[in-house]
Amino acid sequence: MAVAFREAFKQKDFVITAEVGPPKGTEIGEMVEHIDLLKDKVDGLNVTDNQSSVMRISSLAVCRMILDHGGEPILQLTCRDRNRLALQSELLSAWVLGVKNVLCLTGDYISVGDHPQAKPVFDLDSVQLLQTVCMLNQGKDQAGNEMQGGTDLFAGAVVTPEADPIEPQLLKFEKKLAAGAKFIQTQAIYDIDNFKRFMDRARREGVKIMAGIVLLVSAGMAKYMNKNVPGIFVPDDLVAELSEAPKGKRLEAGIRIAGRMIRQLREERVCDGVHIMAIGKEGVVPDILKAAE
Amino acid sequence: MIVAERKSLEQIEAMIEGMEKILVAGCGTCVAVCMAGGEKEVELLAAQLRMKAKKDGKERIVDEVTLTRQCDKEYLDQIAKYIDEYDVVISTACGAGVQFLAERYDGHLVLPALNTLFIGVAEGPGEWSQKCMACADCILDQTGGICPMTICAKNSLNGPCGGTNHGKCEVDDSKDCAWTLIYRRLEKLGRLDYMRKPQPPKDYSVMTKPRKHTHQAFTEAQQDEE
Numbered sequence: 001m002a003v004a005f006r007e008a009f010k011q012k013d014f015v016i017t018a019e020v021g022p023p024k025g026t027e028i029g030e031m032v033e034h035i036d037l038l039k040d041k042v043d044g045l046n047v048t049d050n051q052s053s054v055m056r057i058s059s060l061a062v063c064r065m066i067l068d069h070g071g072e073p074i075l076q077l078t079c080r081d082r083n084r085l086a087l088q089s090e091l092l093s094a095w096v097l098g099v100k101n102v103l104c105l106t107g108d109y110i111s112v113g114d115h116p117q118a119k120p121v122f123d124l125d126s127v128q129l130l131q132t133v134c135m136l137n138q139g140k141d142q143a144g145n146e147m148q149g150g151t152d153l154f155a156g157a158v159v160t161p162e163a164d165p166i167e168p169q170l171l172k173f174e175k176k177l178a179a180g181a182k183f184i185q186t187q188a189i190y191d192i193d194n195f196k197r198f199m200d201r202a203r204r205e206g207v208k209i210m211a212g213i214v215l216l217v218s219a220g221m222a223k224y225m226n227k228n229v230p231g232i233f234v235p236d237d238l239v240a241e242l243s244e245a246p247k248g249k250r251l252e253a254g255i256r257i258a259g260r261m262i263r264q265l266r267e268e269r270v271c272d273g274v275h276i277m278a279i280g281k282e283g284v285v286p287d288i289l290k291a292a293e
Numbered sequence: 294m295i296v297a298e299r300k301s302l303e304q305i306e307a308m309i310e311g312m313e314k315i316l317v318a319g320c321g322t323c324v325a326v327c328m329a330g331g332e333k334e335v336e337l338l339a340a341q342l343r344m345k346a347k348k349d350g351k352e353r354i355v356d357e358v359t360l361t362r363q364c365d366k367e368y369l370d371q372i373a374k375y376i377d378e379y380d381v382v383i384s385t386a387c388g389a390g391v392q393f394l395a396e397r398y399d400g401h402l403v404l405p406a407l408n409t410l411f412i413g414v415a416e417g418p419g420e421w422s423q424k425c426m427a428c429a430d431c432i433l434d435q436t437g438g439i440c441p442m443t444i445c446a447k448n449s450l451n452g453p454c455g456g457t458n459h460g461k462c463e464v465d466d467s468k469d470c471a472w473t474l475i476y477r478r479l480e481k482l483g484r485l486d487y488m489r490k491p492q493p494p495k496d497y498s499v500m501t502k503p504r505k506h507t508h509q510a511f512t513e514a515q516q517d518e519e
Contacts, residue, residue, distance in 0.1 A: 172452025
């Protein structure tokens with residue numbers, strides 16, 4: 001049985017989670033392989049919620065599967081697809097199914113996904129969702145009604161250290177902490193000096209900050225993200241390192257970069273852990289962890 | 294004001310298939326200002342409908358009228374005398390005007406010629422943008438006069454999402470990030486403390502459709518009579 005995610009922060013100086021993306025469709029074989037491969041190598045498996053607004057198996061179903069396989073799941077919950085009733089219902093359901101951690105997000109907009117004509121909900125935003133988790137933890141619902149039994153969810157939120165301008169991002173970050181976020185997962189970071197400057201402003205007593213590590217698989221991917229993904233900045237030297245790697249060795253270069261970053265963050269005690277997003281390449285997460293030793 | 298755009302001629306033609314006597318009814322208020330359904334646009338649509346019929350060798354009579362407003366009963370009455378002469382009325386008002394006209398003349402077929410877009414402002418010649426979504430509980434006092442319910446695609450009330458992109462929005466990089474705008478405005482006004490205050494979830498109960506509103510003076514007058 002895995003250690004509870006919140007306990008991991010008490011037991012370790014550096015906590016590691018990895019992302020699991022539920023599949024589109026009912027063929028779950030590969031995902032289950034990844035769960036089995038990673039469950040004992042990381043402190044938590046963080047399950048996306050209709051990631052990039054693409055319809056998939058729900059985060060909650062996969063979280064429960066992770067528990068069945070002996071792992072520690074973190075439920076991602078976005079405000080895009082559910083109103084406040086559905087969000088709270090999902091949180092209560094998660095709790096009774098044994099899921100103890102939730103990452104609260106606003107969610108990507110509908111138009112980036114595969115059902116661009118769907119109705120976007122956004123009844124609550126991420127700060128209000130965190131406040132709602134706080135209420136459920138106190139045995140009350142968002143409307144203030146007493147419930148028969150509450151939750152004790154460990155709530156987290158996200159922040160984008162490379163956001164420009166950073167000040168409004170930091171104001172929202174403060175609100176997320178005030179609303180009860182106990183752990184923070186960042187958008188992918190690649191420039192550690194920049195991240196250190198961010199940490200100087202963000203570090204607080206009682207909140208754990210985990211740096212987001214997205215595995216780079218090619219120079220093309222790095223350039224694509226620089227151009228198209230808000231809040232992600234891959235410095236030129238990393239792009240060069242990937243493009244100089246011989247064909248067939250680029251994934252290795254990406255693993256080496258991710259491992260090196262994790263090692264530096266851990267050795268220099270820059271933050272409290274990392275969250276590894278090996279989008280579509282979950283099978284190489286153990287290699288990243290090895291490269292980080 | 295209400296901003297609208299006209300449907301394509303093909304769409305309008307498809308609605309009036311087989312109808313011979315047509316009244317195009319314009320609206321002289323919002324949709325006249327946004328050049329979608331005022332007197333000039335009525336004239337243009339009527340001319341297009343006549344030309345199309347002529348080209349196709351069809352019998353068709355198209356007359357024109359533009360009312361001051363289609364959202365006020367007193368103006369709708371103006372066509373009572375002659376509406377029976379027509380098979381159909383094509384309204385170039387917003388969705389509210391079309392419905393009010395159809396309600397007033399419920400024995401007649403009233404069809405919409407426009408798509409109603411939003412409540413907005415004129416940014417420049419021929420260019421309008423949405424500013425208000427009529428949420429019934431205005432918070433502009435706390436957001437530097439910029440509406441996050443409208444300008445933010447996700448109607449986030451507590452600050453920018455992770456999709457904020459150098460002052461632009463992840464949904465469409467031609468659009469500004471509402472929260473970057475709000476931050477800059479509040480900073481300029483020396484009121485950033487407004488942004489630090491957590492905003493509670495929106496009360497959607499006040500937006501339950503269809504909404505009604507009675508002016509206080511009339512409510513009081515009614516009570517006095519009673």
